[in-house]
Amino acid sequence: GAAGGRAAAHVLPRGGVVDLPLPKGRGAQHRWTVTASWAQQTACEIDVVAFVLDEDGQVSFDEDFVFYGAPENPGGTVRLLSDGPTEQTVSVDLATLPPSARKVVVAAAIDGSPAFGEVGALHIVSGPGTSAAALAQATLDAATTERTMLLAEIYRRGQSWRLRAVGQGYDHGLGALARGYGVEVDD
Numbered sequence: 001g002a003a004g005g006r007a008a009a010h011v012l013p014r015g016g017v018v019d020l021p022l023p024k025g026r027g028a029q030h031r032w033t034v035t036a037s038w039a040q041q042t043a044c045e046i047d048v049v050a051f052v053l054d055e056d057g058q059v060s061f062d063e064d065f066v067f068y069g070a071p072e073n074p075g076g077t078v079r080l081l082s083d084g085p086t087e088q089t090v091s092v093d094l095a096t097l098p099p100s101a102r103k104v105v106v107a108a109a110i111d112g113s114p115a116f117g118e119v120g121a122l123h124i125v126s127g128p129g130t131s132a133a134a135l136a137q138a139t140l141d142a143a144t145t146e147r148t149m150l151l152a153e154i155y156r157r158g159q160s161w162r163l164r165a166v167g168q169g170y171d172h173g174l175g176a177l178a179r180g181y182g183v184e185v186d187d
Contacts, residue, residue, distance in 0.1 A: 009125070009134040014167040018136045019160060020094070021128075030095035032163075034106045034126045034152050037087040038119055044112025046119065048088035048151070049174065050078050051181045053103045058182035060100060065183045066090070067174075078104060092154055094161050103155040105166075105181075109148045109174035116143030116169055124151050126163050138165035146170055148177045 010018045020032060036048050052064035052073055059065055063074050071080040077096045081089040090106045097104070108122060116122070121141035127134040143149060146169025153164050170177060175185045 009127075010136045012136050012138040012163075012165040014138070014140065014142065014165060016138065017162050017164045019157075019162055020135070020154070022160060031091055031093045031129055032126060032154060032161075033081065033089050033091045033129065034124060034154070034163075035082075035087060035089040036106070036108055036151050037123045037125075038121070040086050041114075041119060043118070044110050044114045045085070046088075047109050047111055047174070048080065048083075048090060049107050049109060049178075050080070050090045050092075051105045051107070051178070051183075052078055052097070052101050053105060053181060054100050055102045057103070060098075062183050064101075065178055065181070077101075094154070103153055105153045106151045107148060107177060108151055109177065111174075115171075116146045116149055119143070122149065122151065124165060126152065136163055136165070138167070140165070140167035142167060143169050147173050 047068055049067040051059060054060055066073050066078050066080055068083060077093045079091045081091050092104050121139050124138045125134045126136045149169040150166040152166055154161055178185045
């Protein structure tokens, strides 16, 4: 079952990095997913979002902010796939990301008053496509008062890509996080 396939995944500590293997063969899919899951919440909703960033750490345009209101960027290279109450997935097609895109940041934001310290651990799983075989997993459980959290980032390193488990949280909300990446947000 899925549990057996998961045993081989790299367990990343906070800040841990793993190289993403390049696809074999012509026209090979190079779509990666990052899935975040957490315990069922009653007092709040959690939204997983993604930002496509240039070398200055900014979006090229507002559509590089992928969230429940705009679940894919132009061209569909970054998509919000599943949007459930305890699990949400971001899918990134590394082969078709524009050269200006240096990094895709996957983050979570709380819609409501509690903080991530009350939510408990966030579990991150990443792998090729939507298959059960994960390459990497991480548990991010150091939060206290944060309301937004950077979960993972996929970034260019030379000709290849890497995944980093981040686990960096902020006390401000999603609007402030998005503005920090250059997104024009209406409060």
